[in-house]
Amino acid sequence: MSNPIYLALDLPRLDAAIALAQKVKGHVGGLKLGLEFFCAHGHHGVHEVAKVGLPIFLDLKLHDIPNTVAGAMQSIHVLEPAIVTIHAGGGRAMMEDAKAAAGEHTKVVAVTVLTSLDDGDMASMGVGGSAYDQALRLADLAQEAGLDGIVCSGHEVAAIHKRWKKGYFVVPGLRPADGTLGDQKRAVTPRAARDAGASVLVIGRPISRAEDPVAAARAIEATL
């Protein structure tokens, strides 16, 4: 099985992101470029990081009216990302149009409930039920819309897997057993997420902020 870890390169500097990717590339299976990186470096930055030679996950979390999201998907065709994120909360028509506009080899996955949110946040946003309930509802909607998969926490992935056998499941909010949570509220260990059926394990700060990122990546890889 190929390495399921995608390293989140949430760094403001292009040279630092490339240097980190080069260092750990033997211990991760792909590189995730998110909003911090894309807003700073755009297409040029993606092309530069792609030279490291690993698949690119473009985490743009698109969320707008269907026409605008479809246009954005077309604008990133040329980057040939392996994975792109949109928000399931944009609704079924938005997800359908995003998938229709995506490149043939790009997996389009919808974020259900961010791993930085918990049941209290659901209540404060007027969402009925728990974060778990909402993640399952939005995963069903993403499946109906014909997407490739979803992003969810390690707490829901097993239940969603049961309802969507061929889905592609991206799980962030991962922390080693002794890791610092930071802003993540629904965290599990990388091993627990993999055992629950995650296809992709997104890991950022536990590697990028470690004193020795290579040792941290190796240690996580060894638990899988």
Ligand SMILES: O=C(O)c1cc(=O)[nH]c(=O)n1[C@@H]1O[C@H](COP(=O)(O)O)[C@@H](O)[C@H]1O
């Ligand atoms: O779409 C994502 O990748 C994502 C969804 C989510 O619910 N939670 C989440 O943390 N992420 C991303 O996953 C990465 C997690 O980073 P760390 O918390 O540093 O491991 C960040 O780049 C987030 O943008």
